[in-house]
Amino acid sequence: xxxxxxxxxxxxxxxxxxxxxxxxxxxxxxxxxxxxxxxxxxxxxxxxxxxxxxxxxxxxxxxxxxxxxxxxxxxxxxxxxxxxxxxxxxxxxxxxxxxxxxxxxxxxxxxxxxxxxxxxxxxxxxxxxxxxxxxxxxxxxxxxxxxxxxxxxxxxxxxxxxxxxxxxxxxxxxxxxxxxxxxxxxxxxxxxxxxxxxxxxxxxxxx
Numbered sequence: 001x002x003x004x005x006x007x008x009x010x011x012x013x014x015x016x017x018x019x020x021x022x023x024x025x026x027x028x029x030x031x032x033x034x035x036x037x038x039x040x041x042x043x044x045x046x047x048x049x050x051x052x053x054x055x056x057x058x059x060x061x062x063x064x065x066x067x068x069x070x071x072x073x074x075x076x077x078x079x080x081x082x083x084x085x086x087x088x089x090x091x092x093x094x095x096x097x098x099x100x101x102x103x104x105x106x107x108x109x110x111x112x113x114x115x116x117x118x119x120x121x122x123x124x125x126x127x128x129x130x131x132x133x134x135x136x137x138x139x140x141x142x143x144x145x146x147x148x149x150x151x152x153x154x155x156x157x158x159x160x161x162x163x164x165x166x167x168x169x170x171x172x173x174x175x176x177x178x179x180x181x182x183x184x185x186x187x188x189x190x191x192x193x194x195x196x197x198x199x200x201x202x203x204x205x206x207x
Contacts, residue, residue: 047086048093051077055098058110067107074113078120087121087128096131103140103157108150115144115153119160129168138164138171142178145204155205162201167191179204 045053057065057073081087090096099121102114118137122128132138141164144157165172172191176184183203189196 047080047083048089051080051086051089051093051095054080055095058102059098067109070110071113074110074117078113078117081117081121084125087125090121090128091131096135100135100137100140103144108148108153111144111148112150112153112156115141115156115160119156119163122160123163124167126168129164129171132164133168133171133174138174139178142175146179146207158201158204161204162197165191166194166197172197183207 054073054077058070058077060070081090090099099114099117102110103118105111105114118132118141122132138161141157141161145154145161148154148157161175165175169191172189176189179200184200189200191197
């Protein structure tokens with residue numbers, strides 16, 4: 001069952017049961033509805049549907065889909081994945097690979113937005129950090145942070161890389177392999193050493 005509909009069903013059961021309690025039973029406060037459940041109740045699309053729709057616009061090769069439409073879709077997608085639940089839904093929805101592929105988009109604005117979305121998805125989210133690493137996203141972001149000829153896109157790649165490696169040692173180790181020694185230094189870097197990571201990211205931004 002769709003999670004939104006499941007939430008809506010539970011809410012309905014709880015609130016219908018509340019009216020049938022005996023006088024001796026304590027009254028339990030009804031739970032609020034999730035945003036997805038409210039949208040289902042009102043007939044609107046779920047977050048998952050909105051995420052899929054945004055990505056379909058971003059990937060579209062239809063000449064009638066404008067650059068502005070793709071930028072708006074990216075902005076909407078980024079706002080949706082600020083929710084950790086939505087960020088973690090990217091995997092079952094099959095949205096990781098399409099998002100990562102946008103790092104190679106010939107349009108700098110779209111590369112920048114893709115990096116921004118990646119940074120949002122992985123921030124303080126180990127599950128998303130694991131997925132980014134597993135799909136070679138750390139390598140892609142290192143390359144973009146070093147080589148992209150658009151400064152704004154390059155800086156967003158640094159942001160995404162920074163979010164992807166913090167407090168997640170496997171990603172930190174991968175970044176150490178892919179970044180030049182004059183950036184990361186010769187020594188092992190702990191993913192929990194925020195001062196050292198800040199210094200590395202500062203060097204990347206200033207290149």
